[in-house]
Amino acid sequence: xxxxxxxxxxxxxxxxxxxxxxxxxxxxxxxxxxxxxxxxxxxxxxxxxxxxxxxxxxxxxxxxxxxxxxxxxxxxxxxxxxxxxxxxxxxxxxxxxxxxxxxxxxxxxxxxxxxxxxxxxxxxxxxxxxxxxxxxxxxxxxxxxxxxxxxxxxxxxxxxxxxxxxxxxxxxxxxxxxxxxxxxxxxxxxxxxxxxxxxxxxxxxxxxxxxxxxxxxxxxxxxxxxx
Ligand SMILES: NC(=O)c1ccc[n+]([C@@H]2O[C@H](COP(=O)([O-])OP(=O)(O)OC[C@H]3O[C@@H](n4cnc5c(N)ncnc54)[C@H](OP(=O)(O)O)[C@@H]3O)[C@@H](O)[C@H]2O)c1
Numbered sequence: 001x002x003x004x005x006x007x008x009x010x011x012x013x014x015x016x017x018x019x020x021x022x023x024x025x026x027x028x029x030x031x032x033x034x035x036x037x038x039x040x041x042x043x044x045x046x047x048x049x050x051x052x053x054x055x056x057x058x059x060x061x062x063x064x065x066x067x068x069x070x071x072x073x074x075x076x077x078x079x080x081x082x083x084x085x086x087x088x089x090x091x092x093x094x095x096x097x098x099x100x101x102x103x104x105x106x107x108x109x110x111x112x113x114x115x116x117x118x119x120x121x122x123x124x125x126x127x128x129x130x131x132x133x134x135x136x137x138x139x140x141x142x143x144x145x146x147x148x149x150x151x152x153x154x155x156x157x158x159x160x161x162x163x164x165x166x167x168x169x170x171x172x173x174x175x176x177x178x179x180x181x182x183x184x185x186x187x188x189x190x191x192x193x194x195x196x197x198x199x200x201x202x203x204x205x206x207x208x209x210x211x212x213x214x215x216x217x218x219x220x221x222x223x224x225x226x227x
Contacts, residue, residue, distance in 0.1 A: 045071025
Protein backbone atom coordinates (compact mmCIF):
# COMPACT_ATOMS: atom_id res chain seq x y z
CA UNK A 1 0.00 0.00 0.00
CA UNK A 2 1.27 3.49 -0.89
CA UNK A 3 2.54 5.84 1.81
CA UNK A 4 -0.14 8.49 1.15
CA UNK A 5 -3.01 6.01 0.98
CA UNK A 6 -6.18 7.69 2.21
CA UNK A 7 -8.53 4.88 1.37
CA UNK A 8 -8.88 1.36 2.80
CA UNK A 9 -6.78 -1.52 1.48
CA UNK A 10 -9.33 -3.43 -0.62
CA UNK A 11 -9.42 -7.19 -1.20
CA UNK A 12 -11.93 -8.42 -3.78
CA UNK A 13 -12.94 -11.99 -2.94
CA UNK A 14 -15.28 -14.13 -5.02
CA UNK A 15 -16.14 -17.72 -5.82
CA UNK A 16 -16.68 -18.63 -9.45
CA UNK A 17 -17.25 -21.70 -11.59
CA UNK A 18 -14.60 -22.90 -14.02
CA UNK A 19 -16.40 -20.87 -16.70
CA UNK A 20 -16.16 -17.64 -14.69
CA UNK A 21 -19.74 -17.40 -13.40
CA UNK A 22 -20.44 -16.11 -9.90
CA UNK A 23 -24.12 -17.12 -10.11
CA UNK A 24 -26.16 -19.39 -12.39
CA UNK A 25 -28.95 -18.30 -14.71
CA UNK A 26 -31.31 -19.26 -11.88
CA UNK A 27 -29.45 -16.99 -9.45
CA UNK A 28 -27.77 -19.78 -7.48
CA UNK A 29 -24.53 -18.37 -6.08
CA UNK A 30 -23.65 -21.15 -3.65
CA UNK A 31 -20.52 -22.11 -5.55
CA UNK A 32 -17.56 -22.83 -3.32
CA UNK A 33 -16.93 -25.79 -0.99
CA UNK A 34 -17.27 -25.79 2.83
CA UNK A 35 -13.53 -25.32 3.36
CA UNK A 36 -13.57 -22.25 1.15
CA UNK A 37 -16.53 -20.85 3.06
CA UNK A 38 -14.52 -21.34 6.29
CA UNK A 39 -11.67 -19.39 4.65
CA UNK A 40 -14.09 -16.63 3.63
CA UNK A 41 -15.48 -16.31 7.15
CA UNK A 42 -11.93 -16.21 8.57
CA UNK A 43 -11.11 -13.46 6.08
CA UNK A 44 -14.23 -11.52 7.14
CA UNK A 45 -13.04 -11.71 10.76
CA UNK A 46 -9.69 -10.18 9.74
CA UNK A 47 -11.05 -7.07 7.99
CA UNK A 48 -12.68 -3.92 9.33
CA UNK A 49 -15.56 -3.98 6.87
CA UNK A 50 -17.15 -6.10 4.16
CA UNK A 51 -18.87 -4.43 1.22
CA UNK A 52 -21.43 -5.55 -1.41
CA UNK A 53 -23.68 -3.84 -3.95
CA UNK A 54 -27.44 -3.69 -3.52
CA UNK A 55 -27.81 -6.19 -6.40
CA UNK A 56 -26.22 -8.82 -4.18
CA UNK A 57 -28.43 -7.89 -1.22
CA UNK A 58 -31.54 -8.26 -3.41
CA UNK A 59 -30.35 -11.50 -5.04
CA UNK A 60 -28.85 -13.36 -2.08
CA UNK A 61 -29.93 -11.61 1.13
CA UNK A 62 -26.50 -12.28 2.70
CA UNK A 63 -25.76 -11.76 6.41
CA UNK A 64 -22.08 -10.87 5.81
CA UNK A 65 -21.27 -11.95 9.37
CA UNK A 66 -18.70 -14.41 10.77
CA UNK A 67 -20.48 -17.64 11.64
CA UNK A 68 -18.32 -20.57 10.51
CA UNK A 69 -15.25 -19.66 12.60
CA UNK A 70 -14.70 -17.75 15.84
CA UNK A 71 -14.02 -14.08 15.24
CA UNK A 72 -15.48 -10.62 15.24
CA UNK A 73 -18.07 -9.44 12.74
CA UNK A 74 -16.89 -6.75 10.34
CA UNK A 75 -18.92 -3.60 9.66
CA UNK A 76 -21.29 -4.27 6.75
CA UNK A 77 -21.21 -1.76 3.91
CA UNK A 78 -23.88 -1.66 1.18
CA UNK A 79 -23.59 0.46 -1.98
CA UNK A 80 -27.19 1.28 -2.72
CA UNK A 81 -27.80 4.42 -4.83
CA UNK A 82 -31.59 4.46 -4.55
CA UNK A 83 -31.84 3.03 -1.02
CA UNK A 84 -33.52 -0.15 -2.31
CA UNK A 85 -32.28 -2.39 0.51
CA UNK A 86 -35.43 -3.98 1.98
CA UNK A 87 -36.03 -3.28 5.66
CA UNK A 88 -36.22 -7.03 6.35
CA UNK A 89 -32.78 -7.64 4.73
CA UNK A 90 -30.36 -9.65 6.91
CA UNK A 91 -27.77 -6.86 6.62
CA UNK A 92 -30.17 -4.74 8.72
CA UNK A 93 -30.74 -7.39 11.40
CA UNK A 94 -28.60 -5.54 13.94
CA UNK A 95 -26.13 -8.45 14.38
CA UNK A 96 -23.31 -6.12 13.20
CA UNK A 97 -23.12 -2.41 12.34
CA UNK A 98 -24.23 -1.50 8.82
CA UNK A 99 -23.33 1.50 6.67
CA UNK A 100 -25.42 2.22 3.57
CA UNK A 101 -24.02 4.48 0.86
CA UNK A 102 -26.80 6.10 -1.14
CA UNK A 103 -26.74 8.83 -3.79
CA UNK A 104 -28.87 11.97 -3.98
CA UNK A 105 -31.34 9.90 -6.06
CA UNK A 106 -32.51 8.13 -2.89
CA UNK A 107 -35.89 9.27 -1.61
CA UNK A 108 -35.87 10.89 1.84
CA UNK A 109 -38.65 8.61 3.05
CA UNK A 110 -36.62 5.51 2.13
CA UNK A 111 -33.55 6.93 3.87
CA UNK A 112 -35.60 7.63 6.99
CA UNK A 113 -36.93 4.06 7.07
CA UNK A 114 -33.48 2.56 6.66
CA UNK A 115 -32.07 4.84 9.32
CA UNK A 116 -34.81 3.70 11.70
CA UNK A 117 -33.52 0.14 11.37
CA UNK A 118 -30.20 1.26 12.86
CA UNK A 119 -28.10 1.62 9.71
CA UNK A 120 -25.76 4.57 9.22
CA UNK A 121 -26.65 6.32 5.94
CA UNK A 122 -24.01 8.16 3.95
CA UNK A 123 -25.19 10.28 0.99
CA UNK A 124 -22.43 10.29 -1.60
CA UNK A 125 -22.72 11.15 -5.29
CA UNK A 126 -25.39 12.38 -7.68
CA UNK A 127 -26.63 9.41 -9.72
CA UNK A 128 -24.39 6.54 -8.66
CA UNK A 129 -22.54 6.37 -5.38
CA UNK A 130 -19.19 8.21 -5.82
CA UNK A 131 -16.92 5.29 -4.95
CA UNK A 132 -13.52 7.10 -4.75
CA UNK A 133 -15.07 9.65 -2.38
CA UNK A 134 -16.87 6.96 -0.43
CA UNK A 135 -13.62 5.01 0.08
CA UNK A 136 -12.04 8.15 1.58
CA UNK A 137 -15.08 8.53 3.83
CA UNK A 138 -14.75 4.93 5.03
CA UNK A 139 -11.05 5.56 5.75
CA UNK A 140 -11.95 8.62 7.81
CA UNK A 141 -14.34 6.39 9.81
CA UNK A 142 -11.35 4.19 10.70
CA UNK A 143 -11.83 1.45 8.11
CA UNK A 144 -8.36 0.39 6.96
CA UNK A 145 -9.05 -3.04 5.44
CA UNK A 146 -12.12 -3.68 3.33
CA UNK A 147 -13.34 -6.95 1.84
CA UNK A 148 -15.27 -6.47 -1.40
CA UNK A 149 -17.67 -9.39 -1.93
CA UNK A 150 -19.32 -8.43 -5.23
CA UNK A 151 -21.37 -8.52 -7.27
CA UNK A 152 -20.34 -8.17 -10.90
CA UNK A 153 -21.31 -4.50 -11.28
CA UNK A 154 -19.68 -3.23 -8.12
CA UNK A 155 -16.57 -5.35 -8.81
CA UNK A 156 -16.20 -3.59 -12.19
CA UNK A 157 -16.72 -0.09 -10.81
CA UNK A 158 -14.25 -0.64 -7.96
CA UNK A 159 -11.62 -2.16 -10.27
CA UNK A 160 -12.09 0.46 -13.00
CA UNK A 161 -11.64 3.26 -10.49
CA UNK A 162 -8.37 1.77 -9.25
CA UNK A 163 -9.83 1.04 -5.82
CA UNK A 164 -8.87 -2.66 -5.53
CA UNK A 165 -5.49 -3.84 -4.24
CA UNK A 166 -5.90 -7.62 -4.25
CA UNK A 167 -8.12 -10.16 -5.97
CA UNK A 168 -8.74 -13.59 -4.45
CA UNK A 169 -10.78 -15.93 -6.59
CA UNK A 170 -11.86 -19.43 -5.80
CA UNK A 171 -12.48 -21.60 -8.82
CA UNK A 172 -14.97 -24.32 -7.99
CA UNK A 173 -15.07 -27.48 -10.14
CA UNK A 174 -18.32 -26.72 -11.95
CA UNK A 175 -19.29 -25.45 -15.39
CA UNK A 176 -22.75 -23.88 -15.50
CA UNK A 177 -22.83 -21.86 -18.74
CA UNK A 178 -25.53 -19.34 -19.62
CA UNK A 179 -25.15 -16.02 -21.40
CA UNK A 180 -27.21 -14.37 -18.67
CA UNK A 181 -25.37 -15.99 -15.77
CA UNK A 182 -23.45 -13.33 -13.83
CA UNK A 183 -19.68 -13.31 -14.24
CA UNK A 184 -16.92 -12.09 -11.92
CA UNK A 185 -16.67 -8.62 -13.47
CA UNK A 186 -19.21 -7.02 -15.81
CA UNK A 187 -19.76 -3.31 -16.54
CA UNK A 188 -18.69 -1.79 -19.87
CA UNK A 189 -15.42 -3.67 -20.14
CA UNK A 190 -12.17 -2.67 -21.83
CA UNK A 191 -11.91 -2.92 -25.65
CA UNK A 192 -8.31 -4.17 -25.60
CA UNK A 193 -6.46 -6.52 -23.27
CA UNK A 194 -3.69 -3.94 -22.96
CA UNK A 195 -6.22 -1.44 -21.54
CA UNK A 196 -7.35 -3.92 -18.92
CA UNK A 197 -6.45 -4.20 -15.26
CA UNK A 198 -3.07 -5.83 -14.85
CA UNK A 199 -2.78 -8.32 -12.00
CA UNK A 200 0.16 -10.40 -10.75
CA UNK A 201 -0.34 -13.94 -9.49
CA UNK A 202 0.85 -14.23 -5.87
CA UNK A 203 -0.66 -17.50 -4.64
CA UNK A 204 -2.05 -20.79 -5.88
CA UNK A 205 -3.62 -23.04 -3.25
CA UNK A 206 -5.93 -26.03 -3.14
CA UNK A 207 -8.80 -25.37 -0.74
CA UNK A 208 -10.96 -28.48 -0.33
CA UNK A 209 -12.28 -29.28 -3.80
CA UNK A 210 -11.58 -25.75 -5.04
CA UNK A 211 -8.59 -23.79 -6.32
CA UNK A 212 -7.73 -20.46 -4.72
CA UNK A 213 -5.85 -17.93 -6.83
CA UNK A 214 -4.60 -14.67 -5.31
CA UNK A 215 -3.44 -11.67 -7.31
CA UNK A 216 -2.06 -8.22 -6.59
CA UNK A 217 -3.44 -5.44 -8.77
CA UNK A 218 -0.42 -3.84 -10.42
CA UNK A 219 -1.91 -1.44 -12.93
CA UNK A 220 -5.16 0.29 -13.79
CA UNK A 221 -4.32 2.41 -16.82
CA UNK A 222 -7.83 3.42 -17.94
CA UNK A 223 -8.91 4.19 -14.41
CA UNK A 224 -6.41 7.02 -14.30
CA UNK A 225 -7.84 8.35 -17.58
CA UNK A 226 -11.47 8.19 -16.51
CA UNK A 227 -10.95 10.10 -13.26
N1 LIG B 1 -20.16 -16.07 -6.16
C1 LIG B 1 -19.83 -14.98 -5.50
O1 LIG B 1 -18.74 -14.87 -4.92
C2 LIG B 1 -20.80 -13.81 -5.49
C3 LIG B 1 -20.58 -12.78 -4.57
C4 LIG B 1 -21.45 -11.69 -4.59
C5 LIG B 1 -22.48 -11.61 -5.52
N2 LIG B 1 -22.67 -12.64 -6.37
C6 LIG B 1 -23.75 -12.55 -7.39
O2 LIG B 1 -23.66 -11.31 -8.07
C7 LIG B 1 -24.95 -10.96 -8.55
C8 LIG B 1 -25.25 -9.50 -8.22
O3 LIG B 1 -24.41 -8.67 -8.97
P1 LIG B 1 -24.98 -7.30 -9.56
O4 LIG B 1 -23.97 -6.85 -10.54
O5 LIG B 1 -26.37 -7.52 -10.02
O6 LIG B 1 -25.10 -6.35 -8.30
P2 LIG B 1 -24.04 -5.64 -7.32
O7 LIG B 1 -22.74 -5.43 -7.98
O8 LIG B 1 -24.07 -6.38 -6.03
O9 LIG B 1 -24.77 -4.25 -7.06
C9 LIG B 1 -24.78 -3.32 -8.10
C10 LIG B 1 -25.72 -2.19 -7.78
O10 LIG B 1 -25.14 -1.30 -6.82
C11 LIG B 1 -25.65 0.01 -7.02
N3 LIG B 1 -24.61 1.03 -7.12
C12 LIG B 1 -24.72 2.31 -6.68
N4 LIG B 1 -23.62 3.01 -6.93
C13 LIG B 1 -22.78 2.17 -7.58
C14 LIG B 1 -21.51 2.35 -8.11
N5 LIG B 1 -20.84 3.50 -8.02
N6 LIG B 1 -20.93 1.31 -8.71
C15 LIG B 1 -21.58 0.13 -8.79
N7 LIG B 1 -22.80 -0.12 -8.28
C16 LIG B 1 -23.40 0.92 -7.69
C17 LIG B 1 -26.40 -0.02 -8.36
O11 LIG B 1 -27.78 -0.05 -8.04
P3 LIG B 1 -28.57 1.33 -8.01
O12 LIG B 1 -28.53 1.85 -9.39
O13 LIG B 1 -29.91 0.95 -7.53
O14 LIG B 1 -27.83 2.20 -7.06
C18 LIG B 1 -25.96 -1.32 -8.98
O15 LIG B 1 -26.93 -1.85 -9.82
C19 LIG B 1 -25.94 -11.89 -7.88
O16 LIG B 1 -26.35 -12.86 -8.81
C20 LIG B 1 -25.13 -12.54 -6.79
O17 LIG B 1 -25.57 -13.84 -6.47
C21 LIG B 1 -21.86 -13.74 -6.38
